[in-house]
Amino acid sequence: MKSRLRRRFYARNPLLVCQCLLGKTLVRRIDHQLIAGKIVEVEAYVGPEDEASHAYRNFRSPRTQIQYGKRGCSYVFIVYGMFHCFCVVVGPDHVPAVCLIRAVEPLLGLDLMRKNRKCATYRNLTNGPGRLCESFDIDKRHYGLDLCRSDTLFIGDGETVPASKIKSSRRIGVEYSGNSKRLPWRFYLENPFVSRP
DNA sequence: CGACCGATCCTC
Protein backbone atom coordinates (compact mmCIF):
# COMPACT_ATOMS: atom_id res chain seq x y z
CA MET A 1 0.00 0.00 0.00
CA LYS A 2 1.35 3.39 -0.99
CA SER A 3 1.86 5.86 1.86
CA ARG A 4 -0.07 9.11 1.72
CA LEU A 5 1.71 12.34 0.87
CA ARG A 6 2.00 14.57 3.93
CA ARG A 7 0.53 18.01 4.37
CA ARG A 8 3.99 19.56 4.09
CA PHE A 9 4.22 18.19 0.56
CA TYR A 10 1.19 20.24 -0.47
CA ALA A 11 2.11 23.39 1.47
CA ARG A 12 4.76 24.56 -1.00
CA ASN A 13 4.78 26.69 -4.12
CA PRO A 14 1.86 25.49 -6.28
CA LEU A 15 3.98 25.29 -9.45
CA LEU A 16 6.51 23.15 -7.62
CA VAL A 17 3.79 20.94 -6.15
CA CYS A 18 2.38 20.36 -9.65
CA GLN A 19 5.74 19.14 -10.90
CA CYS A 20 6.30 16.99 -7.82
CA LEU A 21 2.86 15.39 -8.28
CA LEU A 22 3.91 13.96 -11.64
CA GLY A 23 4.74 10.28 -11.14
CA LYS A 24 2.84 10.06 -7.84
CA THR A 25 -0.08 7.67 -7.42
CA LEU A 26 -3.75 8.60 -7.18
CA VAL A 27 -5.44 5.93 -5.07
CA ARG A 28 -9.15 5.24 -4.57
CA ARG A 29 -10.61 2.48 -2.39
CA ILE A 30 -14.21 1.42 -2.97
CA ASP A 31 -15.23 -1.23 -0.44
CA HIS A 32 -12.40 -3.76 -0.74
CA GLN A 33 -11.44 -2.83 -4.30
CA LEU A 34 -8.58 -0.55 -5.28
CA ILE A 35 -8.26 1.84 -8.19
CA ALA A 36 -4.92 3.51 -8.85
CA GLY A 37 -3.18 5.58 -11.49
CA LYS A 38 0.13 7.34 -12.05
CA ILE A 39 -0.32 11.09 -12.33
CA VAL A 40 0.89 12.27 -15.74
CA GLU A 41 -0.73 15.71 -16.17
CA VAL A 42 -1.43 18.52 -13.69
CA GLU A 43 -2.33 22.22 -13.85
CA ALA A 44 -1.87 25.02 -11.30
CA TYR A 45 -4.57 27.60 -10.49
CA VAL A 46 -3.36 30.31 -8.14
CA GLY A 47 -6.28 32.44 -7.03
CA PRO A 48 -5.46 36.05 -6.34
CA GLU A 49 -3.53 36.89 -9.52
CA ASP A 50 -4.84 34.17 -11.85
CA GLU A 51 -7.77 35.18 -14.07
CA ALA A 52 -8.45 31.52 -14.89
CA SER A 53 -8.92 30.60 -11.22
CA HIS A 54 -12.30 30.28 -9.56
CA ALA A 55 -10.69 32.21 -6.69
CA TYR A 56 -9.40 35.08 -8.85
CA ARG A 57 -9.06 38.25 -6.74
CA ASN A 58 -9.71 36.15 -3.65
CA PHE A 59 -13.27 35.49 -4.74
CA ARG A 60 -15.09 33.56 -2.01
CA SER A 61 -18.22 31.46 -2.36
CA PRO A 62 -19.55 28.18 -1.01
CA ARG A 63 -17.74 26.54 -3.91
CA THR A 64 -14.31 28.17 -3.51
CA GLN A 65 -14.29 28.38 0.28
CA ILE A 66 -12.34 25.13 0.69
CA GLN A 67 -9.38 26.68 -1.16
CA TYR A 68 -8.83 28.99 1.83
CA GLY A 69 -8.65 26.10 4.29
CA LYS A 70 -6.28 23.25 5.05
CA ARG A 71 -3.69 22.30 2.44
CA GLY A 72 -4.11 18.77 1.13
CA CYS A 73 -7.90 18.88 1.06
CA SER A 74 -9.74 18.12 -2.16
CA TYR A 75 -11.53 20.69 -4.32
CA VAL A 76 -14.11 18.97 -6.51
CA PHE A 77 -16.30 20.99 -8.84
CA ILE A 78 -18.65 20.46 -11.78
CA VAL A 79 -18.00 21.86 -15.25
CA TYR A 80 -20.45 22.06 -18.12
CA GLY A 81 -23.16 20.80 -15.83
CA MET A 82 -22.02 17.23 -16.34
CA PHE A 83 -18.40 16.54 -15.49
CA HIS A 84 -16.50 16.56 -12.23
CA CYS A 85 -12.95 17.87 -11.87
CA PHE A 86 -10.63 16.88 -9.03
CA CYS A 87 -8.09 19.28 -7.48
CA VAL A 88 -5.91 19.43 -4.36
CA VAL A 89 -5.55 22.58 -2.28
CA VAL A 90 -1.87 23.59 -2.24
CA GLY A 91 0.56 26.39 -1.44
CA PRO A 92 0.98 28.71 1.54
CA ASP A 93 -1.84 28.82 4.11
CA HIS A 94 -4.83 31.08 3.37
CA VAL A 95 -3.83 31.70 -0.27
CA PRO A 96 -6.41 30.01 -2.51
CA ALA A 97 -4.50 27.72 -4.88
CA VAL A 98 -5.04 24.25 -6.30
CA CYS A 99 -3.47 21.64 -8.52
CA LEU A 100 -5.96 20.18 -11.02
CA ILE A 101 -5.29 16.50 -11.75
CA ARG A 102 -5.93 16.24 -15.50
CA ALA A 103 -4.76 12.74 -16.38
CA VAL A 104 -3.35 9.55 -14.90
CA GLU A 105 -1.97 6.34 -16.36
CA PRO A 106 -4.20 3.47 -15.19
CA LEU A 107 -2.37 1.07 -12.85
CA LEU A 108 -4.98 -0.83 -10.81
CA GLY A 109 -8.68 -1.57 -11.08
CA LEU A 110 -9.07 -1.07 -14.82
CA ASP A 111 -12.18 -3.22 -15.01
CA LEU A 112 -13.85 -1.24 -12.25
CA MET A 113 -12.89 1.94 -14.10
CA ARG A 114 -14.58 0.61 -17.23
CA LYS A 115 -17.65 -0.24 -15.22
CA ASN A 116 -17.78 3.23 -13.61
CA ARG A 117 -17.34 4.83 -17.04
CA LYS A 118 -19.71 2.42 -18.77
CA CYS A 119 -16.92 1.90 -21.31
CA ALA A 120 -16.67 -1.15 -23.52
CA THR A 121 -12.94 -0.74 -24.03
CA TYR A 122 -9.91 0.34 -22.00
CA ARG A 123 -9.49 3.47 -24.10
CA ASN A 124 -10.10 6.97 -22.71
CA LEU A 125 -10.49 5.84 -19.09
CA THR A 126 -8.33 8.50 -17.44
CA ASN A 127 -6.93 10.88 -20.10
CA GLY A 128 -8.88 13.96 -19.03
CA PRO A 129 -10.14 15.53 -15.78
CA GLY A 130 -13.78 14.53 -16.31
CA ARG A 131 -12.95 11.03 -17.48
CA LEU A 132 -10.66 10.22 -14.59
CA CYS A 133 -13.24 11.44 -12.08
CA GLU A 134 -15.81 9.14 -13.62
CA SER A 135 -13.40 6.17 -13.64
CA PHE A 136 -12.40 6.83 -10.02
CA ASP A 137 -16.00 7.56 -8.98
CA ILE A 138 -14.99 10.97 -7.64
CA ASP A 139 -17.80 13.49 -7.17
CA LYS A 140 -19.03 16.15 -4.76
CA ARG A 141 -19.13 13.64 -1.92
CA HIS A 142 -15.38 14.17 -1.94
CA TYR A 143 -15.49 17.98 -1.76
CA GLY A 144 -13.29 19.05 1.14
CA LEU A 145 -12.02 15.56 1.90
CA ASP A 146 -8.66 15.60 3.69
CA LEU A 147 -6.37 13.60 1.40
CA CYS A 148 -3.77 13.43 4.19
CA ARG A 149 -6.21 11.45 6.37
CA SER A 150 -8.64 9.65 4.10
CA ASP A 151 -8.02 6.07 3.05
CA THR A 152 -10.73 6.03 0.39
CA LEU A 153 -9.11 8.76 -1.73
CA PHE A 154 -5.55 10.02 -1.47
CA ILE A 155 -2.31 10.60 -3.33
CA GLY A 156 0.54 8.24 -2.49
CA ASP A 157 4.20 7.71 -3.33
CA GLY A 158 5.21 6.94 -6.85
CA GLU A 159 8.23 7.06 -9.05
CA THR A 160 10.66 9.94 -8.93
CA VAL A 161 10.53 11.88 -12.18
CA PRO A 162 13.68 13.70 -13.31
CA ALA A 163 13.09 17.38 -14.04
CA SER A 164 14.27 16.84 -17.62
CA LYS A 165 11.21 14.64 -18.29
CA ILE A 166 8.71 17.34 -17.32
CA LYS A 167 7.05 19.28 -20.13
CA SER A 168 4.93 22.40 -19.74
CA SER A 169 2.40 24.31 -21.82
CA ARG A 170 -0.51 26.69 -21.58
CA ARG A 171 -3.45 25.38 -19.62
CA ILE A 172 -6.35 23.80 -21.46
CA GLY A 173 -9.83 25.29 -21.73
CA VAL A 174 -9.05 28.75 -20.31
CA GLU A 175 -9.12 30.88 -23.47
CA TYR A 176 -11.49 33.26 -21.70
CA SER A 177 -8.93 34.21 -19.04
CA GLY A 178 -7.24 37.29 -20.51
CA ASN A 179 -3.53 37.51 -19.90
CA SER A 180 -3.54 34.44 -17.66
CA LYS A 181 -4.36 32.17 -20.59
CA ARG A 182 -0.74 32.24 -21.77
CA LEU A 183 0.78 31.17 -18.45
CA PRO A 184 2.68 27.87 -18.86
CA TRP A 185 1.10 26.27 -15.82
CA ARG A 186 0.22 22.89 -17.30
CA PHE A 187 2.80 20.22 -16.46
CA TYR A 188 2.84 16.78 -18.02
CA LEU A 189 4.93 13.76 -18.90
CA GLU A 190 5.57 12.31 -22.34
CA ASN A 191 3.01 9.55 -21.83
CA PRO A 192 0.22 8.03 -23.93
CA PHE A 193 -2.34 8.82 -21.22
CA VAL A 194 -2.06 12.64 -21.21
CA SER A 195 -5.23 14.41 -22.32
CA ARG A 196 -3.48 16.02 -25.30
CA PRO A 197 -0.03 15.63 -26.84
C1' DC B 1 -35.78 34.49 -10.34
C1' DG B 2 -34.03 34.35 -15.13
C1' DA B 3 -30.00 34.48 -18.03
C1' DC B 4 -25.44 33.44 -19.18
C1' DC B 5 -21.32 30.68 -19.29
C1' DG B 6 -18.23 27.25 -18.79
C1' DA B 7 -10.74 24.33 -15.63
C1' DT B 8 -15.28 18.77 -20.86
C1' DC B 9 -16.55 15.01 -23.61
C1' DC B 10 -18.66 12.67 -27.43
C1' DT B 11 -20.14 12.26 -32.06
C1' DC B 12 -20.33 13.75 -36.05
Added chain:
DNA sequence: AGGATCGGTCGT
Protein backbone atom coordinates in the same frame (compact mmCIF):
# COMPACT_ATOMS: atom_id res chain seq x y z
C1' DA C 1 -16.83 21.47 -35.76
C1' DG C 2 -20.91 21.43 -32.90
C1' DG C 3 -24.07 20.05 -29.36
C1' DA C 4 -25.16 18.21 -24.72
C1' DT C 5 -26.50 19.81 -20.10
C1' DC C 6 -26.99 22.05 -15.53
C1' DG C 7 -24.51 24.22 -11.31
C1' DG C 8 -22.51 28.58 -10.10
C1' DT C 9 -22.71 33.31 -10.49
C1' DC C 10 -24.56 37.65 -11.35
C1' DG C 11 -27.94 41.12 -12.67
C1' DT C 12 -32.60 42.69 -12.21
